[in-house]
């Protein structure tokens with residue numbers, strides 16, 4: 189019987205935008221802001237543990253589609269994904285104090301979409317149409333077209349071309365879209381609009397975690413991805429490990445380590461951008477206590 193070795197990925201866990209969001213929410217709770225009720229606009233991050241901690245601190249989650257009639261005497265944290273201008277106006281109209289934790293990178297995309305729309309561009313947004321960030325950016329460019337993949341981009345560009353062959357077009361990407369997917373989508377639109385103006389709005393945070401994990405795969409026998417299975421970038425990290433032929437598990441709690449882990453000599457740890465430091469530390473400790 190020997191002690192298992194644990195190696196952490198060079199880059200893992202909270203990105204700058206998520207860390208800022210969580211810190212602002214915690215500050216809001218601790219300062220109390222003089223308000224009786226605390227809200228987050230949608231679930232703050234994709235991590236069940238953090239959401240439970242926020243609920244314990246008194247936060248309730250608002251649904252953009254069903255805002256209460258009044259939010260007087262409350263404070264509302266806007267998450268890193270941001271919101272559109274109408275939602276911001278509705279929140280203020282209902283009397284809440286806004287704590288804006290929109291990630292600065294997302295804010296940049298929102299303002300670019302607004303500027304392009306005002307200049308008369310047909311704005312394409314490459315990303316998931318139901319994702320909070322995309323829904324928010326879209327509200328800054330009311331006639332924008334959301335394209336989820338190359339085929340959809342081709343069809344939408346074709347339709348636009350049939351209506352207006354000389355349309356000025358521009359492309360903005362969801363901050364977490366993959367570079368490959370973004371290029372495919374842009375290429376599809378360029379078949380009709382070769383002058384498409386493409387903006388580099390992709391955030392390096394998720395890619396940096398994937399690259400660090402890919403490097404780690406060469407040093408370890410198995411991988412644990414600390415985080416919540418509801419987080420898409422956590423699932424993407426899991427896929428990176430599996431693609432490299434490594435046994436891997438997504439683990440959301442230190443008490444839920446798979447028993448099979450004990451059969452490996454060197455185990456790597458990575459974590460998505462919404463996994464808190466405390467959880468990564470607890471999982472690291474629990475693995476190091478396993479004996480192989």
Ligand code: SF4
Pocket residue numbers: 203204205206268291292293294363364391392393394461
């Ligand atoms: S992934 Fe990038 S854009 Fe998204 S919240 Fe984190 S830092 Fe901001």
